[in-house]
Amino acid sequence: MTAAIDVDLAGRRIRVGLDVGGTKIDAVAVGPEGEILARLRRPTGWGEDAVVVSVVEAVDALAAEGGFTRSAIESVGVGIPGLVDADTGRVLHAVNLGVESLDLAGLAGRQLGIPVRVENDVKAAALGAAVLRGIEGSMAYLNLGTGVAAGIVVDGTIWRGARGTAGEVGHLSVDPNGRLCGCGQRGCIETFCGGGALARAWDRPGALPVRDILDSADAGDEHAMALRADLFHGGAAAVRALVLSADVERVIIGGGLTSLGDRLHAGIRAALRSGAEASAFMRSLHLDERIELLPAGSPAAAFGAAVVGATTPTKEIVSHG
Amino acid sequence: MTAAIDVDLAGRRIRVGLDVGGTKIDAVAVGPEGEILARLRRPTGWGEDAVVVSVVEAVDALAAEGGFTRSAIESVGVGIPGLVDADTGRVLHAVNLGVESLDLAGLAGRQLGIPVRVENDVKAAALGAAVLRGIEGSMAYLNLGTGVAAGIVVDGTIWRGARGTAGEVGHLSVDPNGRLCGCGQRGCIETFCGGGALARAWDRPGALPVRDILDSADAGDEHAMALRADLFHGGAAAVRALVLSADVERVIIGGGLTSLGDRLHAGIRAALRSGAEASAFMRSLHLDERIELLPAGSPAAAFGAAVVGATTPTKEIVSHG
CATH class of the missing domain: 3.30.420.40 (ATPase, nucleotide binding domain)
Structure with missing residues (x-):
C-alpha cells in the first residue's frame, strides 16, 4: 500500500x-x-x-x-x-x-x-481513499450507496466547507421533471444513482435490487434498461458537478454499488463520454479518464x-x- | 471600504x-x-x-x-x-x-x-469582491454576464482547482430537455441565466435584451415571463451548485446583469425559497439569505x-x- x-x-x-x-x-x-x-x-x-x-x-x-x-x-x-x-x-x-x-x-x-x-x-x-490511492492533489470520493454523497480532499486535508454541505452533490437537481427525491426536491442526482431510489423505482423483490436491474437490463427488460441508464447518467452528473465546481483532479467512486464492479465503472465512463460528445469543452476535461472505482469491500x-x-x-x- | x-x-x-x-x-x-x-x-x-x-x-x-x-x-x-x-x-x-x-x-x-x-x-x-465585502471565510463570486461562471475564494486565496475549471457551474446541465448551450450540451445553467442565451431566446431588437425581458414580463408577455423564470431559476441553480459542492458560506453575484439591480436579486432569492419549499434539507441551508448582489458598476x-x-x-x- x-x-x-x-x-x-x-x-x-x-x-x-x-x-x-x-x-x-x-x-x-x-x-x-x-x-x-x-x-x-x-x-x-x-x-x-x-x-x-x-x-x-x-x-x-x-x-x-x-x-x-x-x-x-x-x-x-x-x-x-x-x-x-x-x-x-x-x-x-x-x-x-x-x-x-x-x-x-x-x-x-x-x-x-x-x-x-x-x-x-x-x-x-474520502481521506482513506486519498491515502490508499496515493493522491496528493485534489480528489473527491463519490459514495454511491443507498444515498449519494461526496467528500473532497485537497493536499491530504478534508475540505469541510462553511456549513457541512461540501460534496452534497446527491441533492443537486439535474432534471426538473425527474423523480421525487426523499429530500423533497425533484430530479436530484440521488434519484438517478442512489441505491435506495433505484430500488424504489424498480419495486420488485430481491436482495440486491441494483444488481437485478443490471441483470434484467442485460436481458432486455425495458424498465431495467431505463433505470440502468439513469444509474450511469446520475453517476456521470455527480462527477461533472464535482469537477465543474471544486475542480478536483480525480473522482474515486466507493460505496455499496461498487459491488457491481466493472459494469458500474464502464457504464459511468460511457455516460461521461456520451455526455461530452457534442461539447468540445467537456471533451477537453477527459472526465472518463479521471474516475476510478474502489474494489468492492475496500x-x-x-x-x-x-x-x-x-x-x-x-x-x-x-x-x- | x-x-x-x-x-x-x-x-x-x-x-x-x-x-x-x-x-x-x-x-x-x-x-x-x-x-x-x-x-x-x-x-x-x-x-x-x-x-x-x-x-x-x-x-x-x-x-x-x-x-x-x-x-x-x-x-x-x-x-x-x-x-x-x-x-x-x-x-x-x-x-x-x-x-x-x-x-x-x-x-x-x-x-x-x-x-x-x-x-x-x-x-x-472573486478576490476583489471578497476583499471589498470583507469576507474572511469562503465565498463564491457568481458572474452573470453574457456567459455564466464563478470564482471561489477561501480565506483570502483564490481556489484554483486542479485544471482551471473550479467554479465553471455555467456548464452544469440542470435540464436534459433544456435549450442547446454554446458549449454543445443541453440545459446548462448558462442557457437559463446567461445574458447571451437569454438574448438569443428572446430574439427581438434592443440594446439591453434582459432588461427588455423583465419589462415585457412585468407587462404580461408570456414568452418574457417564461424567460424571466428561467433567469431566476438558473441563478438559483448556480447558487445551489456552489453550496452543495464547495459549500461556500456566501455567494456574491456580479457581472453585467447586476444592472437589473433588485429585480435580479429579489427574483433569485424567491427562486431559492420556492425551490426549497418542499425540502427541509434545502430550507435548512437558508440559501436566500446567503446571496448578495454587487452594485452595478462595482x-x-x-x-x-x-x-x-x-x-x-x-x-x-x-x-x-
Missing part, C-alpha cells in the same frame, strides 16, 4: 479505525507503517447507548482478533453518518442509527481510555477513520455570518 | 488593476490604504498586439487621470478572460479578444517597466486585479496525473 500523504504513524503504536454504518461496523487496526494488521465486521446497535457499546466492543474484538491489548492502541478514529462536529466528536441527526445528539468521542474515549476522534463517514472515507472508510484518529484537530477558520 | 482580508499595500505606492473585457478595460489605481485613487474605462483592442497596447495605454491614461507617474506604480494586475497561467502571466484561448497565446505579463511588464501579474477575470473579480473586478498584482505568486502543488 502506498501512503503518499504522510500519515505519521511511524514510531507509534496501533491506530484503530471504525466505519460505523446503519447495520454494521467495519473495523481495522493500522500498524506503524500504515499496514492493516487486523480487520473485522460486527453489527451496529441501534440508539445512542448501543452505538457507544458497539464502538467499544468493536475495538476490543479487533484487539482480540489482532492479538494486541487496548494499551497498544494509540488512537481510535470513528467515521459515522450524520452531522459530526469533528472538533468535539459530537454526532447529530444520525437517523439510521437512532442518534439525535451523542458525545461519541467523550463517552467512548472514557470507556476505552484511548483518545477517540469522530468524523462524518463519507469525509473519513477498507477505505475504516482506514480513513484510523487516519482521522491519528490527526491533530485544527480549528477551522470559517465565518458563519 | 473595509479590507478585512489583509492586503499589504501599506507603506508601498500605487497598485494598478485592470479588468480587460471584450470591449472595454476598467482600470483602477489603488492607494496604500486600499482606497481607489482613480478609475477610468477605455476600449480594448482586438488581437494579441492590440491587447498589449491597450493595457499599456490604460495604465498611462490612469496615471494621467490620477496625477501620478509610472514610477509611482508598484505593480500592475490584469484580469482577463480565457485560460490564464497565473504563474507565468500567459493567456490562452481568449477568443473574444482575438488572443490565442499571449505572454501578457512579459510583454506589458517590459514596456511599462513595472511587474505585471495576470489572472483569469472571474477569479480576479469596481470589484479591477480592484481584484490590483490585489492580484500585489500578491506574490505561490506555485500550486497539484497532481496532474
Whole structure:
C-alpha cells in the first residue's frame, strides 16, 4: 500500500479505525507503517447507548482478533453518518442509527481510555481513499450507496466547507421533471444513482435490487434498461458537478454499488463520454479518464477513520455570518 | 471600504488593476490604504498586439487621470478572460479578444517597466469582491454576464482547482430537455441565466435584451415571463451548485446583469425559497439569505486585479496525473 500523504504513524503504536454504518461496523487496526494488521465486521446497535457499546466492543474484538491489548492502541478514529462536529466528536441527526445528539468521542474515549476522534463517514472515507490511492492533489470520493454523497480532499486535508454541505452533490437537481427525491426536491442526482431510489423505482423483490436491474437490463427488460441508464447518467452528473465546481483532479467512486464492479465503472465512463460528445469543452476535461472505482469491500472508510484518529484537530477558520 | 482580508499595500505606492473585457478595460489605481485613487474605462483592442497596447495605454491614461507617474506604480494586475497561467502571466484561448497565446505579463511588464501579474477575470473579480465585502471565510463570486461562471475564494486565496475549471457551474446541465448551450450540451445553467442565451431566446431588437425581458414580463408577455423564470431559476441553480459542492458560506453575484439591480436579486432569492419549499434539507441551508448582489458598476473586478498584482505568486502543488 502506498501512503503518499504522510500519515505519521511511524514510531507509534496501533491506530484503530471504525466505519460505523446503519447495520454494521467495519473495523481495522493500522500498524506503524500504515499496514492493516487486523480487520473485522460486527453489527451496529441501534440508539445512542448501543452505538457507544458497539464502538467499544468493536475495538476490543479487533484487539482480540489482532492479538494486541487496548494499551497498544494509540488512537481510535470513528467515521459515522450524520452531522459530526469533528472538533468535539459530537454526532447529530444520525437517523439510521437512532442518534439525535451523542458525545461519541467523550463517552467512548472514557470507556476505552484511548483518545477517540469522530468524523462524518463519507469525509473519513474520502481521506482513506486519498491515502490508499496515493493522491496528493485534489480528489473527491463519490459514495454511491443507498444515498449519494461526496467528500473532497485537497493536499491530504478534508475540505469541510462553511456549513457541512461540501460534496452534497446527491441533492443537486439535474432534471426538473425527474423523480421525487426523499429530500423533497425533484430530479436530484440521488434519484438517478442512489441505491435506495433505484430500488424504489424498480419495486420488485430481491436482495440486491441494483444488481437485478443490471441483470434484467442485460436481458432486455425495458424498465431495467431505463433505470440502468439513469444509474450511469446520475453517476456521470455527480462527477461533472464535482469537477465543474471544486475542480478536483480525480473522482474515486466507493460505496455499496461498487459491488457491481466493472459494469458500474464502464457504464459511468460511457455516460461521461456520451455526455461530452457534442461539447468540445467537456471533451477537453477527459472526465472518463479521471474516475476510478474502489474494489468492492475496500477498507477505505475504516482506514480513513484510523487516519482521522491519528490527526491533530485544527480549528477551522470559517465565518458563519 | 473595509479590507478585512489583509492586503499589504501599506507603506508601498500605487497598485494598478485592470479588468480587460471584450470591449472595454476598467482600470483602477489603488492607494496604500486600499482606497481607489482613480478609475477610468477605455476600449480594448482586438488581437494579441492590440491587447498589449491597450493595457499599456490604460495604465498611462490612469496615471494621467490620477496625477501620478509610472514610477509611482508598484505593480500592475490584469484580469482577463480565457485560460490564464497565473504563474507565468500567459493567456490562452481568449477568443473574444482575438488572443490565442499571449505572454501578457512579459510583454506589458517590459514596456511599462513595472511587474505585471495576470489572472483569469472571474477569479480576479472573486478576490476583489471578497476583499471589498470583507469576507474572511469562503465565498463564491457568481458572474452573470453574457456567459455564466464563478470564482471561489477561501480565506483570502483564490481556489484554483486542479485544471482551471473550479467554479465553471455555467456548464452544469440542470435540464436534459433544456435549450442547446454554446458549449454543445443541453440545459446548462448558462442557457437559463446567461445574458447571451437569454438574448438569443428572446430574439427581438434592443440594446439591453434582459432588461427588455423583465419589462415585457412585468407587462404580461408570456414568452418574457417564461424567460424571466428561467433567469431566476438558473441563478438559483448556480447558487445551489456552489453550496452543495464547495459549500461556500456566501455567494456574491456580479457581472453585467447586476444592472437589473433588485429585480435580479429579489427574483433569485424567491427562486431559492420556492425551490426549497418542499425540502427541509434545502430550507435548512437558508440559501436566500446567503446571496448578495454587487452594485452595478462595482469596481470589484479591477480592484481584484490590483490585489492580484500585489500578491506574490505561490506555485500550486497539484497532481496532474
